[in-house]
Amino acid sequence: MMIESMILWLLGILLAPFFSAIILKIKAFFGGKKGPSLLINYQTLSKLFKKSSVYSTSTTFIFKLGPMVSLCATLTVLLFLPIAGHRALVSFDGDVIFIFYLLGLGRFFTIAAAMDTASPFEGMGAAREAFFPIICEATMFMLLVLFYKLTGELSLAAYFAETRPLALWHMAGSSLFFVVVSLFIVLLTENSRVPVDDPTTHLELTMIHEVMVLDHSGPDLGLIELGSFCKLFFYASLVARLICPFDMGHLLPNMGVFAGSLLLVYVTVGVTESVIARFRMDTVPRFVLSSFVLAFFAIIITMEFIK
Amino acid sequence: MIGPLDTILSLVLLSILFSFGTSLLPGLIKVLAFQGVIVSIVPLLLGHEMATGEIVFTLITMVIRGVIIPLCIYLAIKKVAIRREVEPIIGFNASILIGLILIAAATLVSRNFVVPSISDSALLLSTTITLLVGGMFLLIARRNAIAMVLGYIMMENGIYLAGTTFSIHSRHIVEFGILLDVLAAVMIMAIILQNIKHTFDDMDTALLRTLKE
Numbered sequence: 001m002m003i004e005s006m007i008l009w010l011l012g013i014l015l016a017p018f019f020s021a022i023i024l025k026i027k028a029f030f031g032g033k034k035g036p037s038l039l040i041n042y043q044t045l046s047k048l049f050k051k052s053s054v055y056s057t058s059t060t061f062i063f064k065l066g067p068m069v070s071l072c073a074t075l076t077v078l079l080f081l082p083i084a085g086h087r088a089l090v091s092f093d094g095d096v097i098f099i100f101y102l103l104g105l106g107r108f109f110t111i112a113a114a115m116d117t118a119s120p121f122e123g124m125g126a127a128r129e130a131f132f133p134i135i136c137e138a139t140m141f142m143l144l145v146l147f148y149k150l151t152g153e154l155s156l157a158a159y160f161a162e163t164r165p166l167a168l169w170h171m172a173g174s175s176l177f178f179v180v181v182s183l184f185i186v187l188l189t190e191n192s193r194v195p196v197d198d199p200t201t202h203l204e205l206t207m208i209h210e211v212m213v214l215d216h217s218g219p220d221l222g223l224i225e226l227g228s229f230c231k232l233f234f235y236a237s238l239v240a241r242l243i244c245p246f247d248m249g250h251l252l253p254n255m256g257v258f259a260g261s262l263l264l265v266y267v268t269v270g271v272t273e274s275v276i277a278r279f280r281m282d283t284v285p286r287f288v289l290s291s292f293v294l295a296f297f298a299i300i301i302t303m304e305f306i307k
Numbered sequence: 308m309i310g311p312l313d314t315i316l317s318l319v320l321l322s323i324l325f326s327f328g329t330s331l332l333p334g335l336i337k338v339l340a341f342q343g344v345i346v347s348i349v350p351l352l353l354g355h356e357m358a359t360g361e362i363v364f365t366l367i368t369m370v371i372r373g374v375i376i377p378l379c380i381y382l383a384i385k386k387v388a389i390r391r392e393v394e395p396i397i398g399f400n401a402s403i404l405i406g407l408i409l410i411a412a413a414t415l416v417s418r419n420f421v422v423p424s425i426s427d428s429a430l431l432l433s434t435t436i437t438l439l440v441g442g443m444f445l446l447i448a449r450r451n452a453i454a455m456v457l458g459y460i461m462m463e464n465g466i467y468l469a470g471t472t473f474s475i476h477s478r479h480i481v482e483f484g485i486l487l488d489v490l491a492a493v494m495i496m497a498i499i500l501q502n503i504k505h506t507f508d509d510m511d512t513a514l515l516r517t518l519k520e
Contacts, residue, residue, distance in 0.1 A: 173314075174313075174314045174317065175317065178321075285400065286328065286399060286400055286403075289400055289403060290328070290403075293324055293403055293406075293407060296407050297317075297320065297321065297324065297407070297410070300407075300410055300411055300414055301313075301317050301320075301430065303414070304414060304429040304430055304433075
């Protein structure tokens with residue numbers, strides 16, 4: 001059992017860049033282009049790891065620590081994730097709160113590294129990066145309240161492992177639709193995807209996440225990229241487990257179903273990015289707030305039925 | 308588990324939140340049209356016997372509420388070519404949060420009500436209260452005259468929901484009468500709007516203060 005969980009964890013990390021490349025492919029398809037190969041992210045990572053890093057003289061050790069800490073935080077978070085509904089490597093009561101603050105720690109170090117460069121642009125990006133996830137955190141905790149109300153437990157495995165998601169659908173019914181949508185909005189915001197932030201923009205003024213990693217180079221940049229692929233994988237698997245809550249009873253078919261639903265989530269992200277333009281900076285909070293509203297709304301409706 | 312009636316009612320609640328968050332008039336009208344249609348479906352889902360005449364009345368109500376009234380308002384704003392923003396007094400984010408508080412409060416309050424309802428749906432009473440108070444809120448928090456009319460229509464949706472679900476006999480006739488009144492009111496509103504527009508070149512109700520004898 002432990003070995004299988006370990007293999008799944010490694011597979012998750014190894015395949016995360018592949019899944020992210022699907023988004024690029026979908027966007028290229030919508031633009032009428034051929035697009036990069038599906039292995040583009042591996043090529044980018046290996047290219048980056050072969051280079052050496054350049055450090056500005058105004059930076060301190062915090063700047064070198066940032067990418068490392070944020071990647072490690074994300075990898076630790078994946079330990080708690082029941083990948084393909086299989087039992088997670090580590091799990092304890094209350095781990096959900098630990099998980100979301102680990103992600104918070106990763107973000108804190110990214111922000112600290114950005115401030116460390118003393119560049120005004122990076123400070124601006126850091127302020128934005130700190131602002132939007134505040135609302136996301138409210139949403140996540142609303143969802144946790146809902147899940148806790150439904151299951152009476154506080155661990156990720158209790159919500160997403162094995163047949164648990166199906167049980168959630170049975171208990172909460174249609175209000176889980178709202179949960180899926182709000183989780184998807186959180187996914188877009190936390191991973192700086194298009195309606196909130198454009199990862200491919202070349203204008204510092206409109207960047208949020210990208211501006212903070214401008215000064216990182218070589219292996220450091222590679223670590224950051226890998227971390228962001230894994231983070232996207234984490235949120236995408238939460239959504240995937242909710243939209244496809246079935247348990248086949250065996251590991252291999254489970255993995256097949258899980259990969260299929262993950263693919264669906266990534267394709268949806270790609271389609272969203274292709275059909276929606278990014279929002280103006282002042283309308284972004286309203287978009288993120290709608291995820292909070294949906295989560296809160298799901299709680300109110302569910303409370304009516306579970307007394 | 309949540310049945311079809313509760314799904315519909317949660318869609319109504321969601322449409323209230325959407326209407327608090329939309330900044331453009333055509334969007335607001337579409338949300339209200341959607342709300343009108345699903346509110347009129349509710350009597351069909353209550354799960355009790357209905358005569359053919361009642362079903363016909365319900366369907367006619369749906370057409371008036373979901374198509375004719377929104378179309379009238381849409382044509383009115385098209386004709387007078389007014390600004391399309393709803394000009395909020397209370398901002399959109401604050402409005403959405405107030406909407407959430409309204410829903411929560413309505414849910415709390417509705418538990419203390421004892422009404423002879425013909426359905427035991429848990430959401431029915433709280434949806435009704437939210438529609439009524441939400442309509443009032445829209446009347447208070449928007450300065451554009453059309454947005455106010457739409458708030459009034461939202462209140463009317465709430466009254467319809469209360470009327471059809473909490474009374475037993477000949478309710479459709481009464482509701483139909485109310486609906487005709489509303490239809491007349493909307494048409495009069497369209498004429499008055501053109502006059503306001505003619506006088507002020509704007510739909511801002513704050514300007515009406517300058518009217519003197």
